[in-house]
Every structure is written in structure tokens, then in C-alpha cells.
Amino acid sequence: MKRSTDRQYHGAMTYQLLIDRFASPQGPMQRRLHEALRAAIRAGVLAPGTRLQASRVLARELGVARNTVLYAYEQLATEGLIAPDRRGSRVSELLRPPAKEMRSPGASGSLGPLAWPLSRRAEAALAAGPVLETTLAFAPGVPALDEFPTQRWRRLLERCWRGLGPAQLNYADAAGEAGLRQAIAEHLRASRGVQCEPQQVFVTDGTQASLDLCARAFADAGDKAWLESPGYAGAETALRGAQLKLIGIAVDGQGMAPRAQDWRRQRPRLIYTTPSHQYPTGAVMSLERRLALLAHAREAGSLIIEDDYDSEFRHDGPPLPAMQGLQADAPVLYLGTFSKTLFPGLRIGFMVVPEGLCEALARLLARSQPRGRMADQLALAEFLRSGQFGLHLRRMRRLYRQRRDALVAALERELGDLASVHGGSAGMHLALRFADSAGLDDVAISARALRAGIVAPALSELAMGPRAQAWRGLLLGYAQVPVAQMAPLVARLGKVLRAGA
Numbered sequence: 046m047k048r049s050t051d052r053q054y055h056g057a058m059t060y061q062l063l064i065d066r067f068a069s070p071q072g073p074m075q076r077r078l079h080e081a082l083r084a085a086i087r088a089g090v091l092a093p094g095t096r097l098q099a100s101r102v103l104a105r106e107l108g109v110a111r112n113t114v115l116y117a118y119e120q121l122a123t124e125g126l127i128a129p130d131r132r133g134s135r136v137s138e139l140l141r142p143p144a145k146e147m148r149s150p151g152a153s154g155s156l157g158p159l160a161w162p163l164s165r166r167a168e169a170a171l172a173a174g175p176v177l178e179t180t181l182a183f184a185p186g187v188p189a190l191d192e193f194p195t196q197r198w199r200r201l202l203e204r205c206w207r208g209l210g211p212a213q214l215n216y217a218d219a220a221g222e223a224g225l226r227q228a229i230a231e232h233l234r235a236s237r238g239v240q241c242e243p244q245q246v247f248v249t250d251g252t253q254a255s256l257d258l259c260a261r262a263f264a265d266a267g268d269k270a271w272l273e274s275p276g277y278a279g280a281e282t283a284l285r286g287a288q289l290k291l292i293g294i295a296v297d298g299q300g301m302a303p304r305a306q307d308w309r310r311q312r313p314r315l316i317y318t319t320p321s322h323q324y325p326t327g328a329v330m331s332l333e334r335r336l337a338l339l340a341h342a343r344e345a346g347s348l349i350i351e352d353d354y355d356s357e358f359r360h361d362g363p364p365l366p367a368m369q370g371l372q373a374d375a376p377v378l379y380l381g382t383f384s385k386t387l388f389p390g391l392r393i394g395f396m397v398v399p400e401g402l403c404e405a406l407a408r409l410l411a412r413s414q415p416r417g418r419m420a421d422q423l424a425l426a427e428f429l430r431s432g433q434f435g436l437h438l439r440r441m442r443r444l445y446r447q448r449r450d451a452l453v454a455a456l457e458r459e460l461g462d463l464a465s466v467h468g469g470s471a472g473m474h475l476a477l478r479f480a481d482s483a484g485l486d487d488v489a490i491s492a493r494a495l496r497a498g499i500v501a502p503a504l505s506e507l508a509m510g511p512r513a514q515a516w517r518g519l520l521l522g523y524a525q526v527p528v529a530q531m532a533p534l535v536a537r538l539g540k541v542l543r544a545g546a
Contacts, residue, residue, distance in 0.1 A: 050270045060103060062425035063090070074109050079117035086126050086136055093141035097127065097134045128254045166286055181535050183452075184500040185325070185474040185522035186385065190445060193388050196436060201424040213419050221248025221395070222422040228429040229381075229395050233352065237356060238366030239379060241397045247423065249392040251381045252354060253279050258396070259315065259350050259378050260287035262409055268314035275516050276505035277324045278354070280317045289315070293509035296323055301338070308341055316342060316349045320368050321356035323505055327468010328477045335368045342376050349377045355437050357387045358447045361470040374399055383425065385473060386438060393418075393425060411445030441524075451528040452521065455535035463542055464518060465480060473524035476504060479517045484546055487517045490545045494519070499538055 060081075067084035068077040083093045097103075100118060103135035104111040118134055121127040123237040128132045144364075164172070180187050220226065249255045257277060266288035272280055274293030281293060284291055292311050294303050301318045316338070320330035320464065330338075342349050351368050367504055369377040382394035400464075428434050453466055463483045469475040479485045487503040494501045501519040508515035526534065 060098065060107065066495055074107075074115040078107075078109075078113065079120045082117060086121070086140065091136050093136050093138050095136045096132070097136070099133050102261055110180065126219070134324055166288055175187070177353040179500055181498065181500045182526040182530065183474075183521040183523060184525070185374060185502065185520050187522055187525040188385055188388065188473065189441065189524050190388055191442065192444065193420070196431070197433065198342060198424065198428070201427055202420055205399055205420040205423040207429070208423075209420060216424075219244065219416050220407050222308040222419060222426065225426040225429075226420045228426040230397075232429055232434070233367075233379075233381070233397065237353065238370035239397060240373065241379075242374075242400075244403055245400055247396045247398065247410065249396060250392050251384055251389075254381055255380045255394050255396045256280055256317075256350070257282035257286070257346075257353075258410075259380075259425050260284050260289060261403075262377070263348055264314045268519060269311055269316040269395075270317065271301075271303065271307075271313045272317050272509040273319065273323060274319070274509035275504055276509045277319065278507060280350075281509060284315065284317070294330060296326055298328055299334050300328045302334070303338070303341070306448075308345060311346050313347050317352065318348055318368075319352045320470075321364065322354050322468065322472035324354070325468075325502075325504060326351075326478075326516065327470070327472065327474070329470065331363065332365060332369075335365075335371060339368065339372055339375055339377075347376065349375075350380060351377050352380045354380070354382060355385055355472040358445050358473060359471045360449055363510065366470070369397060369472040374401070378457065383398065386434075386441070387425075387428075391421065391425070393421065402511055407423045407490065442445050445524050446529070447528055448523045448526060449475070452523045452526070452532040452535070455532045458533050459539040460542060462545065471505045474520060474522040476499075476516070477521055478504070479518045485517065485542065485545050487519060490541055491519060493545065494538060494541045497537055497541055499534060499537065499541070 060078075063085050064077055064081040066081070066182045067088075068081040074477070076367060080101070082097075090096075093152050097118070098106075098455075100114040104114045107114075117127075120128065121132070122129055126137055128137045128410065153415055162168070167469055206503075223243070225248060226243040229246050229248075230239075230241050230243045233241060249258065260270075260283050264284075264287060268289050269292055270284045270289040271292050271294050272284065274491065275296065278294070281291065292307075292313065294301050294307060296302065300320055300323050301316075318330070320335060325333075338349065345448065349368065353367055356364060356367070367379060369375050369379040376399065377397075379397035381397075383391050384394065414530070449469055452475070453469055456464070456466055462479070464477045467476040467478050479487060488504050491501050491503040491506075503516040504516040506522060507520070523531070
């Protein structure tokens with residue numbers, strides 16, 4: 046007689062335990078039994094191949110009608126969780142997970158249990174620099190969040206929500222709420238010298254979303270894109286993800302510095318630059334170089350992506366106007382964000398595009414852009430129009446200037462013999478560049494600083510071209526660090542550097 050290899054789950058007491066464990070305590074018994082068996086199968090307590098108790102036997106041992114058990118079994122069979130046969134019912138073998146050895150012969154062991162790799166576009170995006178999301182000192186790009194007028198913003202939001210009608214709960218204009226576009230255009234004309242009308246303003250989910258859109262809408266795979274080196278890893282991620290050929294252009298004390306041979310041999314489709322406060326070195330692009338870049342770009346048929354990310358915070362002298370406003374119909378895609386001036390969680394940025402591109406971009410966004418968040422956009426428009434935005438900026442300028450001064454003084458006192466400060470005239474961060482004679486490894490020092498509770502990204506890891514262009518040093522954001530904490534934090538950082546030296 047052939048011995049059965051089926052595993053069985055015997056005993057009314059055991060099934061009662063399943064009911065007690067997996068089913069709701071109340072309700073009809075047939076529903077509770079079905080619920081318990083289904084949950085036990087999905088949790089693997091009843092493994093694939095396990096034979097269930099015969100319906101007649103189980104009904105008798107549970108003290109219920111046989112139809113109660115039959116109902117539960119029929120429901121499980123309908124769901125494909127059990128497979129009836131001539132001897133009763135078993136948990137479906139289809140639920141058995143595939144063996145770990147079932148991988149493609151050439152698959153890399155780094156893929157984990159699933160042998161499905163990411164697309165080449167995604168892998169290229171992951172090859173860009175690391176993403177830091179922390180508010181620790183001295184994480185770059187973090188505003189003084191505790192200084193934001195939260196109560197005032199909450200009242201604005203509540204008033205906007207009360208004013209929304211049914212029509213405004215529907216999908217909104219993909220280019221952004223009309224009142225916000227108008228308010229942004231007015232603000233940019235007055236504060237940054239940008240030449241634009243509201244129809245040229247497109248509201249996005251932030252600078253990264255704007256960069257992704259620029260790469261997707263204005264370049265094809267294989268086109269050349271210039272980036273500053275060292276530069277912003279987020280731009281590298283967006284452009285690399287769009288399969289563009291990236292070319293690092295060295296930065297000096299006046300910002301991005303392309304050579305004549307770069308224009309001849311590596312003519313770009315897109316040029317990404319941060320002229321008002323270069324990321325990460327803090328250099329401010331001179332007017333002469335801005336005009337030259339515009340002229341060469343127009344001649345080459347290139348579009349400049351001007352990321353004006355923290356131009357509102359100028360500490361020493363008047364700010365230069367935006368590159369976009371220096372010429373009529375300049376070949377510039379102007380990018381801005383409220384993540385630094387207000388708070389990152391707002392997730393609202395904007396683009397200003399040349400007038401000739403507005404209609405085509407609006408049609409593209411109507412097909413692909415997320416649309417909504419009307420109350421947030423209406424509240425921001427009112428925040429701009431009422432003057433509260435300008436008031437907040439003036440407060441933050443004073444605060445950030447004080448924090449910049451405290452950081453620079455501490456750095457010069459503690460580390461003046463090992464490094465020099467660059468780019469502290471504007472923005473929310475500065476660069477600490479190591480002296481050539483110091484012999485310091487900024488990557489190793491950045492890692493040791495992190496273990497000491499200080500975030501200080503290595504400048505060399507932000508090189509976008511050949512490593513010969515790399516700066517060695519640290520990127521220090523100061524906007525979120527109180528003045529009283531600057532000296533102790535810099536002293537702790539100084540110990541890390543001197544240990545590395």
C-alpha cells in the first residue's frame with residue numbers, strides 16, 4: 046500500500062486555535078472559519094501541499110454543520126488558495142515560492158532574491174552622487190525650519206480650504222494655479238530682474254522635478270549636457286537618467302568656465318549652471334562671463350538651465366540680476382524653488398521658459414504632469430501678494446548672515462592653517478577648501494565627521510568631470526545651526542581634521 050506524502054493538519058483543537066488566532070471574534074462561524082484558513086494559508090502556517098481536514102470530520106469536531114465547512118472550503122477554492130481532489134482538499138502548490146536557485150545563469154549575485162534588474166536609465170541615475178536627507182549640522186540646503194511662521198501659514202491654508210468649491214477639487218491646470226503664476230512672475234520681475242509674463246511660469250513639485258522635466262522635454266538621449274564641476278548631484282541624476290552625455294566643465298572663482306575648445310568639440314544641448322551662488326563652491330558668476338555664456342549658447346543652439354536656488358540670500362553687496370533677464374528672449378530655462386526660502390515639505394518650485402516654448406510645454410504637461418494641491422498653491426500666492434513672503438525673507442537674511450559670520454569666524458580661528466573658506470557671500474552654505482599642503486582625504490574626513498554627528502559632504506565627490514577638476518574639502522550648510530552652537534561644532538570638526546592630518 047502506497048504511503049501518502051501529504052502533510053495533514055489534524056485535530057479540532059488545532060483548527061480552533063487557527064480560528065482564535067486569525068479570525069475576528071464575532072460573526073457567523075462559516076465566515077470566521079474561512080477568514081482563519083485564508084489568513085493561515087497566506088501567512089504560511091498552512092504550507093503549500095498541506096491536506097486539510099475532511100469536511101465531515103472537521104464539522105463534527107468543531108460542532109458545526111457540515112455546510113459551514115463546505116462554504117469555507119468552496120470560498121478558498123474559488124480564490125485559488127486550495128485545490129480540491131478525490132481525497133479532499135490541499136493548500137495550493139501554486140503558492141509555493143520559487144527556489145532561490147532559480148536565477149538566470151549570468152545573473153549577478155548582487156541582485157538579491159529577485160533576478161529583475163533596473164532599467165539602464167535607472168542604473169545611470171543611481172550612479173550619481175549620494176543624496177543626503179538630514180537636518181544635522183552642517184547638512185547643506187536645510188533652512189531654519191524652526192523660524193518659519195507656522196501659525197500664519199496654517200491660517201492661510203485654512204482660509205483657502207474654506208474657499209474651495211467643488212470645481213476646484215478637480216484636476217487643476219497642469220501649469221499651476223493662475224494666481225500663483227501671476228504672483229511668482231511679479232516677485233521675480235521685482236526681485237531678480239527676470240523678464241517674464243505669467244504664462245511663462247510653470248509650477249512644479251520642486252527643483253528636482255523641474256530638472257527632470259528639462260531633461261525630458263528639451264533634449265534627446267545621447268545629447269550632450271554640460272554641468273559645473275564640482276556641481277550639484279541632483280542635476281547629474283536628472284540628466285544622467287535622461288540618458289544624456291554628461292560633460293563636466295571646471296569652476297573657478299567666477300563660476301563655470303568653459304573653454305573655446307569646449308564649444309568647438311563638445312557643443313551642448315543643455316547647460317546646467319548655478320550662477321548666483323555656485324553649488325558647492327559658492328562662486329558668483331561675473332557679469333562678463335554671464336553675457337559670454339548667453340552669447341555662445343545662442344550661437345550653438347543650446348539652452349541654459351539657470352538654477353537660482355538660493356539667490357534670495359545675499360550677505361555681502363547687492364546681488365547680480367538673474368542671467369535670464371540680461372537679454373530679451375534669452376535661451377534660458379530659469380529654475381527656482383520655495384524649499385529653501387520657506388520649507389522643503391511644501392514641494393513647490395517653478396520654471397520660467399522662453400515664450401516660444403510655452404505652448405508646447407503646456408501641451409506636454411497636460412499629458413504627463415501631476416495636477417492638484419490647489420489649497421497649497423492658493424495659500425502661497427496670498428503669502429507672496431500680502432508681503433509676508435518678503436517679510437520672512439528679510440528676517441531670514443539677517444539670521445543667516447549672523448550664522449554665516451559665526452561659522453566663518455570659528456573656521457578661521459580653528460582651521461585657518463589647514464583650509465580656506467569659499468563662497469560665503471551668499472546663500473545658505475559655504476565651501477571649506479583644504480590647502481594643497483594639508484594632505485587631507487576629504488572623503489575619509491567626511492565619513493569620520495558623520496560618525497561624530499556632523500554632516501559635511503566631501504567636495505571631491507561632487508566632481509562632474511575628470512577627477513583633476515575635483516576640489517578637496519567640505520561642504521558646510523549653516524542656515525539651520527544656531528550661532529551659539531557654531532564654535533563647539535567647529536571645534537569638534539577641527540579635531541576630526543587634525544586627526545586626519
